[in-house]
C-alpha cells in the first residue's frame with residue numbers, strides 16, 4: 001500500500017537523479033503487489049471443518065432439533081466467549097485453536113456466512129452427526145448434507161473471488177474431520193448392545209460413506225485432508241455412568257464399545273491410504289486423538305487437571321448423566337467451581353483446557369501422534 005501511494009504522488013522534482021528515481025518507483029510499483037499477494041496466499045490456507053460435536057461451533061442452533069443436540073445455553077461457553085455459542089464445551093474447540101495458530105480468524109458456522117467472511121473457511125460440523133444418514137436422522141446435519149452445504153459455499157466463493165482464485169483457495173485449504181463416534185454410539189441403548197449390521201459390515205458402510213464425502217470435496221478441488229481417529233469412547237463419563245445402570249451386564253457394554261473403537265481406528269488409516277493411491281494429489285494426515293486423549297485421562301495431573309473421570313457439568317455418577325444447564329430433561333445439574341480442575345466439561349465433551357492441549361499436539365506434535373504431517377507443516381504444504 002505504501003509503495004502504491006508513492007507511485008501516485010510522484011513529485012515533479014527536477015534534478016539529475018530523476019531518471020533513477022523513476023526507475024526505483026517503477027520497480028517498487030511492480031514488485032510490491034506481487035510480493036504482497038503471493039506471501040499473503042501462502043500464509044493463509046483456508047480451513048474447512050466437518051463432523052460432529054467435537055467441532056460444532058453452533059450450527060445446531062439453526063436447525064430443528066432437540067436440546068440433546070444443542071449447547072446454546074449457560075454454562076456452555078462460560079470460560080472464553082462468556083456467552084453460549086452452541087459449542088459443546090466451556091470455551092474454544094480444536095478448530096478454534098488451529099485457526100488461531102494458522103493466523104486465521106475464527107472460522108464461521110455455515111449458517112453465519114451471510115454475515116461473516118468465508119474466504120478463510122467455513123465450519124459445517126453438527127453435534128450428534130455421524131458418517132451415516134441414519135445416525136440421529138432428523139436431528140442433525142449428516143455428513144452428506146455437510147458436503148452439499150460445502151458445494152453451496154464453493155459456488156458462492158466462485159461468485160465472490162472468481163474461478164481462478166477460488167480454485168487456488170480450495171486446493172490450498174485444509175479440510176479437517178471429526179466423524180464416526182456417533183455412528184457407533186447412536187444404535188446403543190442401556191438395554192441393547194446390537195449394532196444394526198454385523199460389525200465388519202457396519203464399518204464398511206461408515207468408511208464407504210466417509211470416502212464418498214472426501215471424494216466429493218476432492219472433486220471440488222480439495223487436496224489436504226486431516227482426520228481425527230476416535231477417542232476411547234468407553235472412558236467418557238456418560239458411558240461409564242451408563243455402564244453402571246441396571247440392565248447392562250457390567251463389562252459387556254464396555255467391551256463391545258472398546259472393540260468397535262479399535263476396529264474403526266484401524267480401518268481409518270487403511271481407507272486414507274487407499275484414497276491416496278486412487279486420487280492424484282490427495283494428501284492427508286491423521287491425528288491419533290485416541291492416544292493423546294487416553295494419555296490425558298490416565299495422567300490428569302500431568303495435563304493440569306485434578307480429575308479425568310468426573311465431568312464438571314452434569315448429574316449422577318461421574319456427573320455422567322447428560323444434562324448441563326436448564327434446557328435438558330433433567331433440570332437439576334451440578335457445576336464444578338473451578339472448570340480448570342476437570343478434563344471433561346460435560347459428560348461427553350472435554351473442557352477448553354483439554355482441547356487446547358490436544359490442538360497444540362495436532363499443530364506441533366511429533367509423528368507418534370500426528371503423521372505424516374503435523375498441521376504446522378500441513379498448512380505450508382503446497383498442492
Ligand SMILES: *[C@@H]1O[C@H](CO)[C@@H](O)[C@H](O)[C@H]1NC(C)=O
Nearest residue numbers: 062063064065066137138139
Ligand atoms: C420441528 O420439528 C417438530 C417435531 O418434529 C415439528 O413438529 C415442527 O413442525 C418442526 N418445525 C419446523 C419449523 O420445521
Ligand SMILES: *[C@@H]1O[C@H](CO)[C@@H](O)[C@H](O)[C@H]1NC(C)=O
Nearest residue numbers: 187191192193194195196197
Ligand atoms: C436392538 O437393536 C437392533 C439394531 O438397532 C434392533 O434390530 C433390535 O431389534 C434391537 N433389539 C431389542 C431387543 O430391542
Ligand SMILES: *[C@@H]1O[C@H](CO)[C@@H](O)[C@H](O)[C@H]1NC(C)=O
Nearest residue numbers: 132133134204205206208209
Ligand atoms: C452409505 O451408507 C448407507 C446407509 O446409510 C449404505 O446403504 C451405503 O451402502 C453406504 N455407502 C457406501 C459407499 O458404503
